[in-house]
Every structure is written in structure tokens, then in C-alpha cells.
Amino acid sequence: MLKDNALLKIKKSIEPFVGKKVKIKANRGRKKTYEKIGILEKVYPNIFVIRIEESPEFINRVSYSYSDVLTDSVELIFCAGNGKAVKIKH
Template sequence: MNLPDIKSWIKGHLGSDIKVTEQAGRKRTNEYEGVLSEVFPAVFIVDLESNEQPAQASFTYSKILTEDIEVTFINKD
């Protein structure tokens, strides 16, 4: 998958529930769950579901390409 494909894939899921798993160092990960709220040319924004601050998180498409983050779209039925 290349960068334009990643951007169009993310843009196609605008408004969807999303889970982002970020590599945070040696055997550590951070997980973010929320709604994909905005898509920009270089980043996408996730409105987080938790009451913790900050209420949003931004991620670059290149982090998906380099496998620094893993994106999963959640189907809530």
C-alpha cells in the first residue's frame, strides 16, 4: 500500500469508529479508540471516546506506511 492509497482508505472511513495502536517503544503500545472526525492532507484526527485529556489525537498517514501505528475500523452492530 502506498501513501495515496492510505489517504483514500482513511478518507473513505470518515465518521467511522476507529482504533489506533501506536508503538511507544520497547514492547509498549498506546491504544486510542474513537471516531475518525477529520481528514487533512497530512494528518487525520480522531475524537477520543475517553474522558481523559486531550479529547482528540492526530496521526500522520506516513506512520501507517512505516508501521508505527496500526489502524482498525470497528463495526458496532
């Protein structure tokens, strides 16, 4: 039950940033990390989707679960309207 509340809290903290620019840092295992800048496209009950434009003709979409944020496998940093960065924490 405690985990469900934490996941809901993470989802609620991400929802206001739909359509906003986000920097994502994801752990890919074996000391490999993935860092990209994209747009938070959609928020679903169990996952969220980020659109990453690799080039003008290639758009990549990646999805992560809220438990990825909870376990620190994924770190999200949003650009706030006042020019400050907002890091999503669990």
C-alpha cells in the same frame, strides 16, 4: 515517487471512514503501545485526526501522519457497517 503513491493510497483508504469508530494501536517506543477506541474526525492532506473520549467531560484528539501507517507505527481497525472489522494496510 513510490512513497508518495503509497501515502496517497493510504489516505484514500482512510477517507471513507470519516465519522466512523476506529480502534487505534500506536507504537510508543520501548515496547510500549497505546490502544484506544475513537472516532476518525478529520482527514487532511498530510495527517488524520482521531477523537478519543476518555470520559464524558474529557475529549482527547490525536493526530497521525499517513507515513505512521506506512511504517507500521500506527494500526487502524475500522468497524464496517456489516459488523466486520476493516484493517487499513499499506
